[in-house]
Amino acid sequence: MGIDHDIHQARFRNEHQKASINLIYTYHWMVEKTRQIFAAEDITSQQFNILRILRGSHPQPLSTLQIRERMLDKMSDTSRIVDRLIAKGLVKKNVCKADRRLVDIMITDKGRKTLERIDERQDEMDGVLGHLSKKEATQLSELLDKARDGK
Amino acid sequence: MGIDHDIHQARFRNEHQKASINLIYTYHWMVEKTRQIFAAEDITSQQFNILRILRGSHPQPLSTLQIRERMLDKMSDTSRIVDRLIAKGLVKKNVCKADRRLVDIMITDKGRKTLERIDERQDEMDGVLGHLSKKEATQLSELLDKARDGK
């Protein structure tokens, strides 16, 4: 159908504007598609993101700043998201002994089990863009890279 | 450089996962790029979105629901965003005479003047994806359309 149909807008100033609107629209569409997978485990996509990062470093703990650097959204409010994960028992936190300004944040067994259940739906998550062939997915990535830094 | 460099992640499960992560990352990057244009007028991108929609229908007022249907994010909290625009004097609202469940929302002169100032930076906004050629922008739109509905 196309973005013009989806947002009831027939005309765009130019192809660049159309592409940028399409990108915004598709982002929201994609977030919506994956939301239910996380909701089944009572976490949000941002909480999943942090859990995934902490599993990657396990058993090495990460500081708040190290987590933030690895997140897709650099401005994310890592402290408070971590606190919500602590409240759910999915991660734990201690003051770092070597540098008491930092905190050592580590995923718990419960957090790892939660991720394992979500792993089982990995195909479903990758399948969000399943309408694209492998070649097209690569092409999309390349266009997005180029959009950001002009290669 | 590419998404792998930008988020310090060398490996992805597959091209589809890489593309979806790239899409999320690029969305945030693009929103950030345009934020300052709106901030100069002391509005947010969502408030701009509603102003733009109301200008399109002017002098015909729109209801909350009609605005929401035209927004990129269908779940947006239109009522409260409109209230903030009213507080700034950029739109006005009246109960609809024909159907008292509805409200007639209309952009004010002040709101139109705000948009005119932003219009002057239109090129800057379209230029967000300026690293892409016209052909590549079209290609990007087509890939995003296909990702959503498989053509």
Next chain:
DNA sequence: TTTATTTCAATGTTATAACATTAATTTTGC
């Protein structure tokens, strides 16, 4: 060493998204 600067996490504020509920009003079914 003592002070100034830098680093880092936490916290406060506003705007928004997503979701649920409510209340007013209109439409539908009988």
Next chain:
DNA sequence: GCAAAATTAATGTTATAACATTGAAATAAA
């Protein structure tokens, strides 16, 4: 016409983004 159902806007709640500030601790400069 009247009761039930549907529609619409408003509001309440939680999570988050973006931004600013604070306070503690480490590092650099004097």
